Amino acid sequence: MISRPMIAAILTSTAAVASAAAGPLQxxxxxxxxxxxxxxxGTTRVTLVKPSRVTPGDKVIxxxxxxxxxxxxxxxxxxxxxxxxxxxxxxxxxxxxxxxxSVDGKTFGSLATLRVRSPDGGTRAANPNDVTSVRWRLxxxxxxxAQGQFxxxxxxx
Amino acid sequence: xxxxxxxxxxxxxTAAVVSFGTASAQTAPGPAGTAAGTTITNTAQASYTVNxxxxxxxxxxxxxxxxxxxxxxxxxLGGNTPVSIGETDAVLxxxxxxxxxxxxxxILSPIQSLLGGVFAGDNFDVDNIRIIVDSDGDxxxxxxxxxxxxxxxxxxxxRTVFIVANVPAEQAAxxxxxxxxxxxxxxxxxxxxxxxxVSNGLAANxxxxxxxxxxxxxxxxxxxxxxxxxxxxxAYEITTRNVDLSIAKSSTVISDPVSGITLPKAIxxxxxxxxxxxxxxxxxxxxxxxxxxxxxxxxxxxxxNSITVGGIALGDECVLDGLPLSDAGGTVLPVSGITxxxxxxxxxVRVTIPTVTSLLPVAASFRVKIN
Numbered sequence: 001m002i003s004r005p006m007i008a009a010i011l012t013s014t015a016a017v018a019s020a021a022a023g024p025l026q027x028x029x030x031x032x033x034x035x036x037x038x039x040x041x042g043t044t045r046v047t048l049v050k051p052s053r054v055t056p057g058d059k060v061i062x063x064x065x066x067x068x069x070x071x072x073x074x075x076x077x078x079x080x081x082x083x084x085x086x087x088x089x090x091x092x093x094x095x096x097x098x099x100x101x102s103v104d105g106k107t108f109g110s111l112a113t114l115r116v117r118s119p120d121g122g123t124r125a126a127n128p129n130d131v132t133s134v135r136w137r138l139x140x141x142x143x144x145x146a147q148g149q150f151x152x153x154x155x156x157x
Numbered sequence: 158x159x160x161x162x163x164x165x166x167x168x169x170x171t172a173a174v175v176s177f178g179t180a181s182a183q184t185a186p187g188p189a190g191t192a193a194g195t196t197i198t199n200t201a202q203a204s205y206t207v208n209x210x211x212x213x214x215x216x217x218x219x220x221x222x223x224x225x226x227x228x229x230x231x232x233x234l235g236g237n238t239p240v241s242i243g244e245t246d247a248v249l250x251x252x253x254x255x256x257x258x259x260x261x262x263x264i265l266s267p268i269q270s271l272l273g274g275v276f277a278g279d280n281f282d283v284d285n286i287r288i289i290v291d292s293d294g295d296x297x298x299x300x301x302x303x304x305x306x307x308x309x310x311x312x313x314x315x316r317t318v319f320i321v322a323n324v325p326a327e328q329a330a331x332x333x334x335x336x337x338x339x340x341x342x343x344x345x346x347x348x349x350x351x352x353x354x355v356s357n358g359l360a361a362n363x364x365x366x367x368x369x370x371x372x373x374x375x376x377x378x379x380x381x382x383x384x385x386x387x388x389x390x391x392a393y394e395i396t397t398r399n400v401d402l403s404i405a406k407s408s409t410v411i412s413d414p415v416s417g418i419t420l421p422k423a424i425x426x427x428x429x430x431x432x433x434x435x436x437x438x439x440x441x442x443x444x445x446x447x448x449x450x451x452x453x454x455x456x457x458x459x460x461x462n463s464i465t466v467g468g469i470a471l472g473d474e475c476v477l478d479g480l481p482l483s484d485a486g487g488t489v490l491p492v493s494g495i496t497x498x499x500x501x502x503x504x505x506v507r508v509t510i511p512t513v514t515s516l517l518p519v520a521a522s523f524r525v526k527i528n
Contacts, residue, residue: 023213027203027214027217031219031221053224055370056258077203077204078204079201080203082200086186087197156197157191
């Protein structure tokens with residue numbers, strides 16, 4: 001009931017913000033999949049490639065890259081990635097700090113601290129499939145010109 | 158609800174609205190997964206402060222298109238079908254489940270004389286084999302069911318498929334295995350059977366296009382994994398069959414009061430042996446529970462306790478009596494289980510033979526005296 005008009009409104013609003021975003025913080029979202037190939041030394045090399053062929057159950061990797069294009073440091077930076085509905089969170093990508101996750105879009109924390117309301121009225125421990133949003137807070141300001149990235153693994157439902 | 162204000166004040170809340178909004182808008186995908194062709198879009202938001210002033214930013218929209226994971230399950234519904242020789246429109250039942258993340262057609266075909274069936278004892282083929290899709294979901298083959306392919310089956314849905322065939326009038330028949338083969342075909346056109354899917358698994362990357370990736374298992378003899386086919390096998394089992402049973406009756410005068418046993422004549426007081434020979438001309442199929450009933454001829458008197466079974470026959474005539482059965486019916490012959498009795502009221506001789514095979518005719522005899 002709330003859904004469709006609300007989504008439309010939010011999508012247009014984000015689009016509006018994006019086009020107006022001459023702001024100093026640039027955030028780039030990308031989706032990749034792993035491609036495995038045999039390396040000459042006999043090991044398997046995993047590289048990230050564009051998601052040209054993804055079917056349900058496949059692992060996808062979401063990458064958030066950020067860059068301070070301004071002249072001043074940016075403080076209190078929070079990167080927030082609501083998960084697409086068809087995506088189930090799995091874990092932080094190796095090499096990326098673990099995000100705080102949320103099962104309701106409001107309360108963020110480590111997965112172990114979150115609980116989900118079950119149909120019988122009680123609650124249960126949250127599992128990765130319950131995650132609806134992931135978030136990173138940067139502890140220190142981003143200096144001018146600095147950049148970095150976060151990544152997490154998920155599967156297509 | 159205007160853009161900037163909302164984004165600024167509800168930075169974290171925006172995410173919540175998006176995820177809840179979409180979750181309630183559509184139901185979660187079934188086991189087959191997110192529908193092929195769905196565009197997955199991802200957008201991140203950021204908030205930060207510059208010199209204490211709250212700012213926000215939104216990322217680009219990253220997207221990809223969900224490809225088609227083609228998969229199916231073909232399974233027998235119930236077991237083998239018991240049939241009789243010459244039966245028409247005998248039905249085997251199967252189910253075909255669409256495990257693809259899209260609506261598909263399924264091309265159906267039967268296979269007989271599969272090598273796999275030989276090991277199960279397959280020894281004949283059925284005739285006029287047809288494949289019919291159950292139209293109303295009642296799992297019963299009726300005249301209303303006419304479709305020969307599965308049309309537009311949604312993801313995670315199952316359809317019942319009948320194999321309908323005639324059993325030949327062939328006495329040696331015992332088991333006919335039939336394999337139903339289903340192949341995933343393109344959906345989208347309700348008016349016709351779609352073309353069989355072709356995997357793009359080895360094709361070059363195609364962005365923004367729905368590729369086809371086969372995910373099916375090897376479902377049995379003759380199938381391979383990841384080929385877009387599924388199969389299951391059931392059999393017609395002959396459980397009722399006719400046998401070619403014949404009875405020959407003959408009589409021999411054994412003695413008469415004048416000549417004794419030397420060239421006896423059928424004169425009053427002579428003893429006559431009646432001989433019944435039961436033969437089963439159908440090889441490999443025994444006749445069960447054969448009942449012989451014979452009325453004592455007029456003007457003769459039954460000789461008490463003269464019923465014998467298992468005598469030696471020459472042609473259609475008994476030359477030697479077999480094992481005696483009591484008139485009261487209490488005698489059960491060992492191994493063969495043959496029983497018999499004499500009903501004095503109805504003047505009938507009765508013999509019951511549990512099994513008559515083609516290898517061994519059974520002779521029964523009794524005697525009467527000519528009045």
